[in-house]
Amino acid sequence: KNEVEQSPQNLTAQEGEFITINCSYSVGISALHWLQQHPGGGIVSLFMLSSGKKKHGRLIATINIQEKHSSLHITASHPRDSAVYICAVRTQGGSEKLVFGKGTKLTVNP
Amino acid sequence: NAGVTQTPKFRILKIGQSMTLQCTQDMNHNYMYWYRQDPGMGLKLIYYSVGAGITDKGEVPNGYNVSRSTTEDFPLRLELAAPSQTSVYFCASSYNRALNTEAFFGQGTRLTVV
Secondary structure (H helix, E strand, C coil), X not given: CCCEEEECCEEEEEXXXXXXXXXXXXXXEEEEEEEEECCCCCEEXXXXXXXXXXEECCXXXXXXXXXXXXXXXXXXXXXXXXXXXXXXEEECCCCCCEEECCCEEEEEEC | CCCEEEECCEEEECCCCCEEEEEEECCCCCEEEEEEECCCCCCEEEEEEXXXXXXXXXXXXXXXXXXXXXXXXXXXXXXXXXXXXCEEEEEEEEXXXXXXXXXXXXXXXXXXXX
């Protein structure tokens, strides 16, 4: 079992829909990152969080440390949100290791 | 700011050839990383560096070498390319791991070994 599991693997939505992508992890962490990878490959950091909730425009990220679970929400989705969304955790214990999920491919249709 | 710059964006190598993937950042970050991304898999750490003159192995270091002579540059060297090294490579940097600061990624290098 991977240390970081994302669901769903693929998600297709209509423009305007509310989207949720989930990330569960099985290790102790010091932080969790949400990343966005557009077609063409570049990776952009969206959020880094260790507790609670963060908001950036239409994007909201939450984390529940006790349940080892994080969600990324997109409100009023738009075709330009189409990308792969990647969850990554920094493990505790002084490791340099960022453990990455396999990503969720989101397609938003007009 | 340029951020993290990787070159080249694409490369095709023959088996046994060597090449260097270049990575430079202009944010004065201490920490730099090289990852590879294979289809359907999460990114895997190849090598990382916590500062000039210091490098260490990640999860999948075999077949690669790195150096960190300056804060800005962190090149990744493939000495004898093999088909298993066909992948997309990402360089990343961050200011300080201990503060759990944000990571910045380059645009990626798509390498094919034939």
